[in-house]
């Protein structure tokens with residue numbers, strides 16, 4: 001007899017989504033070739049569509065967001081230069097110092113309290129070359145900003161930054177891992193948000209549901225140079241069409257359902273907002289809810305362990321804060337149940353609830 005194991009409600013990240021039935025079918029049927037020779041028709045189609053959707057000349061399929069950001073930074077900098085980014089940017093905090101390791105550049109962080117990087121934050125940190133200073137050559141922006149609770153940069157704020165940066169000869173790379181979420185929130189196209197960025201990295205394997213892959217979009221010249229950096233990083237893939245096939249589904253079909261994830265994040269936030277000692281750090285605009293648990297007197301790690309015992313996966317991001325990320329594989333009901341579990345474990349002297357049973361897949 002088979003034992004039923006409870007399916008966890010996984011709010012650790014939107015990277016945990018599983019490929020849909022249509023994606024698995026597309027993988028099985030994908031036309032493939034050797035992409036290092038430029039002969040994989042499905043990869044070429046994905047790159048062509050990504051460039052078209054973003055209003056750019058060309059695109060490069062890469063295995064991960066980190067690789068896309070690494071190549072973006074490499075394209076616009078020389079060894080020994082500086083780039084400016086927000087103090088909690090992914091490129092700074094979560095990419096194992098790849099900018100230093102691969103490009104030999106120094107990240108100069110500037111804090112934007114609400115997570116929206118403005119030109120007024122960036123300007124004082126920009127340096128021109130002198131006997132005492134290394135030159136700033138690049139600004140990295142992140143939209144949505146992951147560690148600022150998925151906050152969106154308004155179009156006008158971004159446009160001012162691009163214009164001021166370009167006026168000073170600086171390049172701008174956009175970490176748009178969740179750029180489709182930003183576009184959904186603002187009700188604009190990703191092309192509008194990408195218009196003035198020199199390069200944009202976006203992920204297929206987060207809210208868009210693909211198992212693997214990101215794209216770097218930009219000018220034909222930059223993307224042509226990017227090929228050699230991808231190869232150096234070990235990202236030259238061969239019959240990668242099996243992955244690109246899911247990417248095409250992500251691009252064409254998944255953006256239209258992101259509003260649902262935003263709604264679920266808001267419902268989760270509303271359901272935990274009055275838990276004593278818990279404070280949501282940012283307005284919930286997209287699919288990420290970050291909350292500070294310091295006031296509960298409990299550590300994120302301990303809360304995480306107790307939630308896990310109840311079938312809810314939700315991690316800390318530091319000693320004070322935890323993050324919940326909604327996605328295709330969690331329903332509204334599951335978000336509400338996760339919130340109930342969180343309330344339960346934060347009650348003084350709470351005992352573990354029964355594990356939660358049920359599928360993590362939306363109907």
Ligand code: TLP
Nearest residue numbers: 013015064065066067090094146175177
């Ligand atoms: N973010 C992951 C973790 O690395 C934190 C997550 O669970 O959110 N840019 C941004 C803004 C990201 O959030 C991430 C991944 C990346 C780049 C890197 O993408 P991958 O994981 O594909 O290398």
